[in-house]
Amino acid sequence: MDKALHIENLSKSFASVPAVKNLSFDIEQGEIFGLLGPNGAGKSTTINMVSGITRIDSGRISAFGFDNRSHYRKTRRMLGVVHQEIVIDNFFTVAQALNLHAGYYGVEDDPLWRQELIDRLDLGPHLEKVMIKLSGGMKRRFMIAKALIHRPRLLILDEPTAGVDVELRHSLWDFVREINRNGTTILLTTHYLEEAEQMCDRIAIMNHGELVALEPTRDLVRRLSRRTLKLWLDSPLESIPTELETYHPRLEGNGRQLILCLPTDSGVSELLHQLSSLHLGIKDFETEQSGLEDVFLQLTRSGRNS
Amino acid sequence: MSGSNGQGVYKPWLPFTPLLRKEVLRFWRVASQTLLTPIITASLYLFVFGATLGERISVLEGFNYAQFVIPGLILMGVINNSFANCSSSLFMSRYLGGIVDLLVTPVSPSQFILAYTLAAMLRGSLVGLVTWLISTLFAEMPWTSPLLAVLMALLASVLFAQFGLIAAIFAKNFDTLSMYSNFLLLPLIYLGGVFYPISILPAPWSNLSHLNPMFYLIDGFRHAVLGVGDTSFAVSFGVSSLMTVVLFLWAAWLIGTGKRLRS
Numbered sequence: 001m002d003k004a005l006h007i008e009n010l011s012k013s014f015a016s017v018p019a020v021k022n023l024s025f026d027i028e029q030g031e032i033f034g035l036l037g038p039n040g041a042g043k044s045t046t047i048n049m050v051s052g053i054t055r056i057d058s059g060r061i062s063a064f065g066f067d068n069r070s071h072y073r074k075t076r077r078m079l080g081v082v083h084q085e086i087v088i089d090n091f092f093t094v095a096q097a098l099n100l101h102a103g104y105y106g107v108e109d110d111p112l113w114r115q116e117l118i119d120r121l122d123l124g125p126h127l128e129k130v131m132i133k134l135s136g137g138m139k140r141r142f143m144i145a146k147a148l149i150h151r152p153r154l155l156i157l158d159e160p161t162a163g164v165d166v167e168l169r170h171s172l173w174d175f176v177r178e179i180n181r182n183g184t185t186i187l188l189t190t191h192y193l194e195e196a197e198q199m200c201d202r203i204a205i206m207n208h209g210e211l212v213a214l215e216p217t218r219d220l221v222r223r224l225s226r227r228t229l230k231l232w233l234d235s236p237l238e239s240i241p242t243e244l245e246t247y248h249p250r251l252e253g254n255g256r257q258l259i260l261c262l263p264t265d266s267g268v269s270e271l272l273h274q275l276s277s278l279h280l281g282i283k284d285f286e287t288e289q290s291g292l293e294d295v296f297l298q299l300t301r302s303g304r305n306s
Numbered sequence: 307m308s309g310s311n312g313q314g315v316y317k318p319w320l321p322f323t324p325l326l327r328k329e330v331l332r333f334w335r336v337a338s339q340t341l342l343t344p345i346i347t348a349s350l351y352l353f354v355f356g357a358t359l360g361e362r363i364s365v366l367e368g369f370n371y372a373q374f375v376i377p378g379l380i381l382m383g384v385i386n387n388s389f390a391n392c393s394s395s396l397f398m399s400r401y402l403g404g405i406v407d408l409l410v411t412p413v414s415p416s417q418f419i420l421a422y423t424l425a426a427m428l429r430g431s432l433v434g435l436v437t438w439l440i441s442t443l444f445a446e447m448p449w450t451s452p453l454l455a456v457l458m459a460l461l462a463s464v465l466f467a468q469f470g471l472i473a474a475i476f477a478k479n480f481d482t483l484s485m486y487s488n489f490l491l492l493p494l495i496y497l498g499g500v501f502y503p504i505s506i507l508p509a510p511w512s513n514l515s516h517l518n519p520m521f522y523l524i525d526g527f528r529h530a531v532l533g534v535g536d537t538s539f540a541v542s543f544g545v546s547s548l549m550t551v552v553l554f555l556w557a558a559w560l561i562g563t564g565k566r567l568r569s
Contacts, residue, residue: 014569048569052568053406053568054568054569055569073318073412073414074412076410076411076412077412079410081410083406087406089407091335091336092335096331099324100325100328101407103320103323103325103327104324104407104408104411104412106319106320106412107317107320146407
């Protein structure tokens, strides 16, 4: 089966400043793929090259087996793009704009599908309003309807929930999950890492135009996240026992709290055995697992320092 | 949900129609600016040159001044509005970012140019038509070759639609765009023979005026309406056609390669 998206050695510079450097990755059909990175990492440039807004300097992009330059008509109608910036045309009403947009993609207006989008995105009461009269949230909803009006096979969401309230964000993600279940592949970028962790099957992290990680979300978090064990002691410790050195220990709370980093690739039985033999007088304990946010910071900070 | 992943039959010609509809709706929605204003301007010109001076001056033998100036005023309306429609629509799309909505679609460069050009021609022709209808109150025109007159007007409209597209692509801001209109288009029109025949100018102005591309459009149109002109209709038509082809190829190259449209 062809990849939903195949990116090969993609590079792009603006005025000799590289924005994307030799980027390669694939997106499988039917997955929800997260492309993350700090501001200026090259995510939007990559998405713009996929959708055709930005010209490619070198490399290749294909969607569902078709090159996005030599078969641009084919690939573009298979893609739906929700841009990061709010893009609306103030001359038209929501109904007019949706109708026109289906036509731009070379497909006849499908009234049933259009109505379904209108209902699911609560656009019904606003159909006869000109764009300028819509609230920010409604504009976002409209942009999603517009990107889906031609039934794309790959939906690209470039920070679709930026500046959107919590309730709308949840309903948008529910909707995205639903269209994904119905067969649409999703490529999304977001600054809400918790959402990316919950939504995405796989995550790629970009930094300074390069790919610094690409793994299934769970593996990435498991491999790179840190689990810590916090122990509350009966009496303060003056020095940390040398036996615990491998767990990167540190003392807090005037020596009454001992914090250890748990190994990610082995069990904890050895540690428990050591703690027991050291007779530290443990009053209580707590474990903490860092999430994608910590992984993200770890990867992007190391890139910045290198 | 019935399923988002099931595209209808692709019709490659289809993107053109909604794009044309969008462009027509765009100027129609603000008709007071895009149609009424130029028509009022043309009416004022007609009143000044038709009702007041028209009968008192003659610059071309056998015709009063109103009869002389009306073809130029009609064509000026066609040219200005064809240019303004393309340039303002495309520039606003670029400036406000809405152009990305088109750049991500399968709309081909030829469909893009054709839709913008036809919408500009419609606006230009409407202004020209109304200007002509109002002009009938002031003077009776012979309309020697009405088909050739329509042909020249359409040619002028196509040419300045292409110029509008090119100006919108190169303009960096509103000031630059208005410079194209105020410092290039306006002098070319005014010095191109709308208000006087080039032949009455002394040398070297008369010869220099032949370098003004606008002269051929205006003279060709006037020739078709009045039956006389400063140069032959064939020359006017030939030069105008050549300019149209050159500007069309330039606009097509800019849009096809995405210069200044795609980053």
